[in-house]
Amino acid sequence: MSTTPNKPVAGKKSGQGFVYLPLIAGWLVPGAGHFLQGKWVRGTLLAVSIIAMFVLGLAMQGKLYTSVQDILDMLGVAGDLGSGLLYVVSRVAGWGAQPIQTTVADYGTKFIVVAGMLNIIAAVDAHNLRTGRKS
Amino acid sequence: MFHPSHFTAVLLFALFASTVFGITMRDTPRRMFRYGAYCFILFVGSAIVLSWVMLLIAR
Numbered sequence: 265m266s267t268t269p270n271k272p273v274a275g276k277k278s279g280q281g282f283v284y285l286p287l288i289a290g291w292l293v294p295g296a297g298h299f300l301q302g303k304w305v306r307g308t309l310l311a312v313s314i315i316a317m318f319v320l321g322l323a324m325q326g327k328l329y330t331s332v333q334d335i336l337d338m339l340g341v342a343g344d345l346g347s348g349l350l351y352v353v354s355r356v357a358g359w360g361a362q363p364i365q366t367t368v369a370d371y372g373t374k375f376i377v378v379a380g381m382l383n384i385i386a387a388v389d390a391h392n393l394r395t396g397r398k399s
Numbered sequence: 400m401f402h403p404s405h406f407t408a409v410l411l412f413a414l415f416a417s418t419v420f421g422i423t424m425r426d427t428p429r430r431m432f433r434y435g436a437y438c439f440i441l442f443v444g445s446a447i448v449l450s451w452v453m454l455l456i457a458r
Contacts, residue, residue, distance in 0.1 A: 306422050309418055309422060310418075310419060310422055310423075313414075313415040313416075313418040313419050314415070314419065316415060317411075317412075317415045317416075320401060320411060323400060323401035324400070324401050324402070324403070324408075325400060367405075368401075368402050368403065368408075371403075371405075371408045374412075375408075375411075375412065378412070378416065379415075382415070382416060382419040385419060385420075385423050386419055386422075386423060388423075389422070389423040398426060399426055
């Protein structure tokens, strides 16, 4: 099984426009950074994976971190913020359990945090596509 | 509400995380699929192995 990392794409020039737009769009809406560059299949797979993970986390009565009491809460908020507008909409709508009451809810909390971190990875990937570091 | 078993939660977590890892860490569709499958097997396999280790430690 090959696990060779990506090689930089040599000689590829980045296009015109705001170079950070795919990064910001990808952070706010999962997959949007790839959609902006015409990577429809990749964007759809990323969006489905990240949104499904976030929604399943909420469905498991996972917790949305809202305030910072200690360092672990700070990390939780940082992870949740990675989901962009999904987190904002969920906070405004009052979704997410407070506090965690079941084991499944603890899984759900992790699903929500990891969905945010995966979204950051996807947004950075969109930025790499935009700058020509990846094809 | 959704109440999966621990193993179902592991499978879902591994599926979604592997999909994102495969797409973001490799260049071509073939290599993306192979790396995603590799990550999925490692996620699920390590969860099963660690579960057995914890069971043996608990005895």
